[in-house]
Amino acid sequence: MKQDVKQGVLLYAGKAKQVFSTDDPELLWVYYLDQATALNGKKKVAIDGKGTLNLHISGLLFKELAATGFPTHFVTDMDNQNMLVRRAKMIPLEVVVRNRASGHFVSRFNVTPLRVLDPAIHEFYYKSDALDDPFMNDEQIVALGIAPRATLDTLRTMADQVNTWLTARWARAGIELVDFKLEFGRLADGTLVLADELSPDNMRLIDAQTHASLDKDVFRQDEGPLVPVYAEVLRRLQATQQEVHHV
Structure with a gap:
């Protein structure tokens, strides 16, 4: 098209x-x-x-x-x-959902890497390179006028819907979704939409059998070349495409 x-x-x-x-x-x-x-x-x-x-x-x-x-x-x-x-019009928040412990969540709370988190954990980060994308709680977000509580509730609900869908979609490809960050914005008519991207750059993915990293952690941790990893992720997605149903 x-x-x-x-x-x-x-x-x-x-x-x-x-x-x-x-x-x-x-x-x-x-x-x-x-x-x-x-x-x-x-x-x-x-x-x-x-x-x-x-x-x-x-x-x-x-x-x-x-x-x-x-x-x-x-x-x-x-x-x-x-x-x-x-x-x-982007909301300046990164909405993070964690299904397993990874990244700085592990060091911050001294937990075992890949520990299953039940329920899944939701976090908000203020999108600002100058401030190094700091964590924000609901009260900080509302008090600073970044978003009202109703919008935060909606973002959590939408993130949960994406999590449910992505978890099942990756599972079809033999991949487990560890965590991810999303960004949202409003169209001219006010509709709240998922924006930015959906890729191994903004998700942590592991092979369902070996738990080998299939995301940007390969680059972060200097574990090897990134392109073959992303190519394998794309290959698995393309091999498991099928009709989807409404959520």
Whole structure:
């Protein structure tokens, strides 16, 4: 599917993507960079082919999730590194859901890595590179005017729906979802939608049998080349595509 739009002004340059305006004010053009970062951008490496793999993984998951009726900003893949999305006013929060202990959650609470967390844990982080994306509780978010309580409740509900769907989707591919972070925004009509991306850059994934990392932790921990890992994730997703049903 191709859209008759033209790429315009660079609006935002992130760690893994660049966002451009288009000649349609309600659509944005997202370019996936061949770049990996960690430690909030302090570690940055150019990696040929990573952008293409992330775009295809994210596009496939967005298409399948949107087909269930879940609201997203996704419109279409343009080519191997460009995606068309709906313009959304982003809520400056990262919504994190943890199914197993990993990352700094392990060091912060001195728990065994990959310990199952029941119930799943929800966390909010203020999206600010300058402040190193600090953790925020509900009262801080409301008091600072970032989002009202009703919106936070909705974000938790939507994150739970994504967690349920993603957990089952990855399981079909022989992969377990450890944790993930989501970003949300509002369309011009006020509709709250899932935005950003759905890829091993914003999820922790492990092989269901071996528990080997299948995400950006491979890069963070210098465990080996990243592209073969992401290519394997995409291969498994493509091999397990099937019709989905409404949530």
